[in-house]
Amino acid sequence: MGVAKTLYDKIWDRHRVADLDGDLALIYIDRHLVHEVTSPQAFEKLCLAGRPVRRPDATLAVPDHNVPTTPRTRPIEDPLSARQIDLLRDNARAFGVELYDMTDRRQGIVHIVGPEQGLTQPGLTMVCGDSHTSTHGAFGALAFGIGTSEVEHVLATQTLLLTKSRNMRVTVHGRLGAGVTAKDMALAIIGRIGTAGATGHVIEYTGEAVRALSMEGRMTLCNMSIEAGGRAGLVAPDDTTFAYLKGRPHSPQGEQWDKAVDQWRALVSDPRAVFDRDVAIDAATIEPQVTWGTSPEQVAAIGDRVPDPAGIDDATAREAAERALDYMGLEPGMALSDIAIDHVFIGSCTNARIEDLRAAAEIVRGRRVAASLRHAMVVPGSGLVKAQAEAEGLDRIFRDAGFDWREPGCSMCLGMNPDKVPPGERCASTSNRNFQGRQGPGARTHLVSPAMAAAAAVTGHLTDVRRLTREEAA
Amino acid sequence: MQPFTTLSSRPTPFVRDNVDTDLIIPAAYLKTVSREGLGRGCFETVRYDAEGQPRADSVFDQPAYAGSQILVGGDNFGCGSSREHAVWALADLGFRCVIAESFADIFASNCFKNGVLTVRLDRDAVTAIAAEGEAGRAIAVDLDAQTVTTEDGTVHRFEIDPFRKHCLLEGLDEVALTLDRHGDHIAAFEAADRLRRPWLHDAA
Ligand code: SF4
Numbered sequence: 001m002g003v004a005k006t007l008y009d010k011i012w013d014r015h016r017v018a019d020l021d022g023d024l025a026l027i028y029i030d031r032h033l034v035h036e037v038t039s040p041q042a043f044e045k046l047c048l049a050g051r052p053v054r055r056p057d058a059t060l061a062v063p064d065h066n067v068p069t070t071p072r073t074r075p076i077e078d079p080l081s082a083r084q085i086d087l088l089r090d091n092a093r094a095f096g097v098e099l100y101d102m103t104d105r106r107q108g109i110v111h112i113v114g115p116e117q118g119l120t121q122p123g124l125t126m127v128c129g130d131s132h133t134s135t136h137g138a139f140g141a142l143a144f145g146i147g148t149s150e151v152e153h154v155l156a157t158q159t160l161l162l163t164k165s166r167n168m169r170v171t172v173h174g175r176l177g178a179g180v181t182a183k184d185m186a187l188a189i190i191g192r193i194g195t196a197g198a199t200g201h202v203i204e205y206t207g208e209a210v211r212a213l214s215m216e217g218r219m220t221l222c223n224m225s226i227e228a229g230g231r232a233g234l235v236a237p238d239d240t241t242f243a244y245l246k247g248r249p250h251s252p253q254g255e256q257w258d259k260a261v262d263q264w265r266a267l268v269s270d271p272r273a274v275f276d277r278d279v280a281i282d283a284a285t286i287e288p289q290v291t292w293g294t295s296p297e298q299v300a301a302i303g304d305r306v307p308d309p310a311g312i313d314d315a316t317a318r319e320a321a322e323r324a325l326d327y328m329g330l331e332p333g334m335a336l337s338d339i340a341i342d343h344v345f346i347g348s349c350t351n352a353r354i355e356d357l358r359a360a361a362e363i364v365r366g367r368r369v370a371a372s373l374r375h376a377m378v379v380p381g382s383g384l385v386k387a388q389a390e391a392e393g394l395d396r397i398f399r400d401a402g403f404d405w406r407e408p409g410c411s412m413c414l415g416m417n418p419d420k421v422p423p424g425e426r427c428a429s430t431s432n433r434n435f436q437g438r439q440g441p442g443a444r445t446h447l448v449s450p451a452m453a454a455a456a457a458v459t460g461h462l463t464d465v466r467r468l469t470r471e472e473a474a
Numbered sequence: 475m476q477p478f479t480t481l482s483s484r485p486t487p488f489v490r491d492n493v494d495t496d497l498i499i500p501a502a503y504l505k506t507v508s509r510e511g512l513g514r515g516c517f518e519t520v521r522y523d524a525e526g527q528p529r530a531d532s533v534f535d536q537p538a539y540a541g542s543q544i545l546v547g548g549d550n551f552g553c554g555s556s557r558e559h560a561v562w563a564l565a566d567l568g569f570r571c572v573i574a575e576s577f578a579d580i581f582a583s584n585c586f587k588n589g590v591l592t593v594r595l596d597r598d599a600v601t602a603i604a605a606e607g608e609a610g611r612a613i614a615v616d617l618d619a620q621t622v623t624t625e626d627g628t629v630h631r632f633e634i635d636p637f638r639k640h641c642l643l644e645g646l647d648e649v650a651l652t653l654d655r656h657g658d659h660i661a662a663f664e665a666a667d668r669l670r671r672p673w674l675h676d677a678a
Contacts, residue, residue, distance in 0.1 A: 018659045021637045026656055028663050030674055038557065040507035049649070054660075058674070066505070080505035087507055124674075131556040131580060145580055147558035149587035149648075157652045159660055163635060165579070195492050196550035199576060229550060231579050252673035260673060295492050316491050316548060414501045414555075423524065435496040435554060437519055 004270035006167045007236050008202045011142040011267070015125050023163045030124040032154050033110045034061040034097065036088040037416070038129030042152035043091040054158045056096040060119060062110045063088050063102060065416045069379050069406035072103050081417065095155075108382020108408040111135040111349035115219065116384055118248025122237035122264040127154055132349050132432065133232075134225040138218035139245070140237035140267045142202070145226065165231045166276040168201035169269075172209040174283040179466040181359065182217035183351060183430070183449035185209065186224035187289035191299040193279060198230035201277060204269060205235050209283035215244040216355040223350045224432050227296040236268045290336055290462055291434045291447040293324035298434075300336060302452070302464045308332035327436055328444050329424070336462050339446070343427035344369075344376040344457040345439070346403075346450055348413040351430035352381030354388050356450040360430075361394045363454035363468055369402035370460030374425065377404040379411040401458070415440040428456035476589045477645030481571055482614045485544040486533055487604035488520075493547055494554035495581060499563040512559055513566030534567070538610065546604045547574035549597075552581025561588045571615050573622065575600050586638050589645060591617060599630045617643060 005013070018026040032055075039061075046053070053059060066081035068074070076082040085102070092099035100107040106117065111132050114120045120136040126143040127133060129151040136143035150160055170189055190197070203225050205218075213221065218235045225233030235241075242261055245251045252260040287301035298321070300307070309321035309332065325332065330339070346352070346360050357380065369376045378398050380386035386408055389395055395405045412419040413431040415438070421427045423442025430453050431438075434445040446462060455465040503515035521532045528535055545564065551574040552560060561584045564572070572585065573593040585592045593615065595603070599622075606613055606624050614623045617639060622630040641648065668675045 017663045018656050021640075022635045024635060024637050026652065026659070028660070028667070037504050041509050041558075044507070045649075051649070078505075084505060084507060129556060129558075131554065145556035147556055147561070147580060147584035147587060149558060149584065153649050153652065156649045157656075157660060158664075159652060159656070161637075161648065161652065195553055196576060196578075199550060200579060226554075229553065229578065256673045260671070263671070295494075297492075316489070320491060414496075416501045416504060433494075433496070433554060435494050437500050438496050441500070441502075441519070442524065 004272040004274065006269040006273040006275065007140065007204055007234055007267055008142065008167055009273070011123055011125065012164060014123065017159055020161065024161055025164065026159050027125060027162045028159055029127050029154050030058060031119055031126040032059045033114055033126070033128035033133070034059060034151070035065055035110050035128070035130060036063045036084040037065045038148050039091065039151055040084060040087050041148050042155060043095065045152050046155055051156045053095040053097060053155045058158065059097045059155070061088055061092040061097050061099040062107060062113055064109045065410045065414065067102055067409040068417050069409050069411050069419055072407055077418070105383040105387065108385065109349045109352065109410055111223070112353060112381035112385065115139065115215070116248070116382055118245055118251035121245065121251070122241060123267050127160065131226045132223050134230065135219050135223040135349055137222040137225065137233040138215060138235050139241055140234060140264070142232055142234070144232040165202045166200055168198050168203045168230070168277040169275040169279070170203055170205050171207040171280045172205065172283050173207050173280060174209055175212065176209055176283045176286060179451065179469055180286055180288055181449040181451065182213050182220040184286055184289045185283070186221050187291065187296065187299045187447065188286045189281065190224065190228045190296045191289070192281065193228055195227060195295055195297045196229045198225065198228040201230055202232045202234060203228065203230040205233060210235060211238065214355060215240060216353045219353065220350055224296070227432055237264050288449065288452050288465055290452065292328065292330060292336060293321065294327055294434055294436050295324070296432070296434060296447060298324055302336055302462060304336055306330045306332055306334045306336065337464060339462045340372065340426070341428045341456045341461055342374045342425040343421050344373065344453050345412040345427055345429040345431065346377070346453050347379030347381070347411050348431035349381065350432040351450045352379060352385065354385050356430065357385070357389045357394050360450040360454040361397045363451050363465060364401045364403070364458060365397050367401055367458040369457050372460040373457060375404065376402065376457045377406055377412070377419070379406045380408050382408050403457070412439050414438060421445070428453045428462060475645045475647060478570065478589050478591050478617055478642040480614065480616045481543055482612050483541065483543040484539060484610065484612045485546045485573065485603055485607035486539045486542040487546045487607040488533055489546060489548045489600060489604050491548040492550045492553055495552055495557050495560040496554055498552070498560040499557065503563070504557060504559055509562045511566065512563035516563035516567045541568065543568055544571045544573060544613065544615065545569045546600060546607060547572060548600070549575040551577050553578040556580045558584045561585050561590055565590055573600060573603055586642065587648065589642060591615065591642060593622060593632045595622070595630050595632060
């Protein structure tokens with residue numbers, strides 16, 4: 001028996017190609033996802049050096065950040081966006097990398113496409129020039145975002161020079177209450193440990209409430225690991241994982257499936273493995289969450305009030321809260337449920353999978369988007385999610401209620417395409433970042449779960465979704 | 475990569491916690507396909523108001539800090555998006571070194587790849603160095619000695635991984651280095667992995 005290892009230690013050790021000086025190791029990368037925004041400068045350098053892509057078969061390119069969410073038959077109006085997407089197409093062709101182009105049904109947000117296609121599997125190392133690559137950790141894959149220079153390094157060498165992170169365990173005991181989702185869990189954890197709480201660490205999520213989550217829920221949870229500062233998030237694979245993967249286009253087939261599952265079952269932290277940091281939360285204490293500021297850690301339960309910066313001791317944190325309230329146009333002490341909303345965005349790699357759309361549609365069914373709203377939109381995470389939702393009739397529920405039903409992409413999550421929240425206007429959003437200007441210059445963002453976004457849409461203000469479900473039951 | 479050895483400059487103080495890369499370079503500027511010219515968008519909302527006029531309360535663009543090559547930040551500097559554009563933008567504004575209490579992991583790695591040195595110091599040291607900048611005094615950064623020295627002779631030592639230090643001092647191209655030194659190791663790993671996990675290799 002060797003030393004007890006965490007799941008992260010095991011994946012790390014399995015992928016060590018060489019040890020370098022200090023804490024650095026050369027780590028093999030199994031899968032590389034590429035999108036149009038962070039790859040052009042990497043491909044350019046490969047061209048200049050005359051280097052090929054080492055493993056085109058391990059690489060997939062998908063345009064997502066810039067793509068308009070209007071019908072795909074229309075040309076892209078923004079010439080800069082069009083150019084990035086053209087360049088991705090050219091580079092994919094020149095380097096022999098598979099591309100799910102804009103008109104491909106499989107196109108969508110790269111972190112939704114990977115799992116959907118079975119490209120994301122337990123025990124893999126996966127990277128993408130995008131911080132929310134942490135999403136794929138839901139399968140027990142070590143998945144993390146990288147910069148463009150690292151994209152180039154992976155394209156050329158299929159490896160990365162990495163310093164090993166520390167191990168952190170977040171255990172969520174017990175069961176989530178009705179109307180409380182993986183998104184609320186993620187936000188509550190960030191509220192507790194802060195946006196730098198997991199810096200330098202890989203988080204493993206465990207506990208009854210995590211095990212009870214569907215793959216969709218686990219993806220939402222791991223997605224936001226980066227918002228807690230984590231290098232990656234992990235959930236050990238189990239039968240839920242295997243059931244999700246079975247029969248997907250890139251999942252192992254036949255005998256190889258059995259061999260793979262055997263290997264995957266070993267991907268758990270040893271009982272006596274030591275974590276550098278341990279945090280435990282009781283699921284029963286988690287209420288539906290909503291952010292009030294410009295950092296995901298500035299979050300509270302929907303029943304709470306906007307905090308008063310005067311009550312914060314640390315000067316830097318106090319100034320940050322004051323700046324946030326000023327930017328958000330909020331007064332200390334006001335009830336969060338009194339905050340009126342102008343826009344609702346249901347989408348992004350955090351919450352645009354089929355289950356998210358079902359949860360939102362459940363609330364919207366038989367109701368109307370409040371007249372005070374300027375715009376409410378649903379952007380499915382991929383073409384396949386969109387098709388599935390349409391097969392279930394979810395699109396009609398949204399449309400009948402007054403929602404706009406769009407084509408897949410990142411959309412209003414970061415406003416690189418025409419979908420933006422105008423300056424000074426306020427959006428309830430299922431995305432993951434409420435940074436200043438994230439949804440457009442001057443835009444004000446409140447992060448919420450899909451059900452909470454739906455509740456805000458039909459009431460016109462931030463609302464405890466459990467109020468609406470109780471009304472229904474009554 | 476441009477080597478980094480020593481640097482002497484007046485530091486620009488911007489000591490806020492959780493400075494995210496959306497703030498350093500907004501998404502609108504990510505449509506470029508080049509690494510150059512991003513300085514215009516760097517800290518745009520801090521430097522300019524909604525009408526595009528320079529803001530009086532911005533420390534950037536002040537003549538007193540012209541030519542500053544050192545930025546001083548707070549805790550969790552560079553968090554959020556992995557966009558390397560943030561580093562290209564800072565470099566385009568002339569910064570070659572960022573001193574902060576802590577850095578987000580991806581940002582720190584991106585800095586290193588572009589020959590920008592990240593120096594991690596405790597809060598008191600960061601505050602003291604920011605004060606030097608406000609007082610108009612230069613500080614000296616010496617990578618080989620791993621020190622930041624203020625005019626009154628106070629020395630702040632910092633830690634850095636030996637390999638990264640070596641690469642920065644020499645200005646090495648990491649891709650070439652990996653292929654030269656480890657090409658055989660990578661091929662051996664792939665051959666063994668093909669047997670262990672054939673489904674990841676036969677997929678093409
Ligand atoms: S949906 Fe948002 S967070 Fe996710 S990859 Fe796209 S821009 Fe990034």
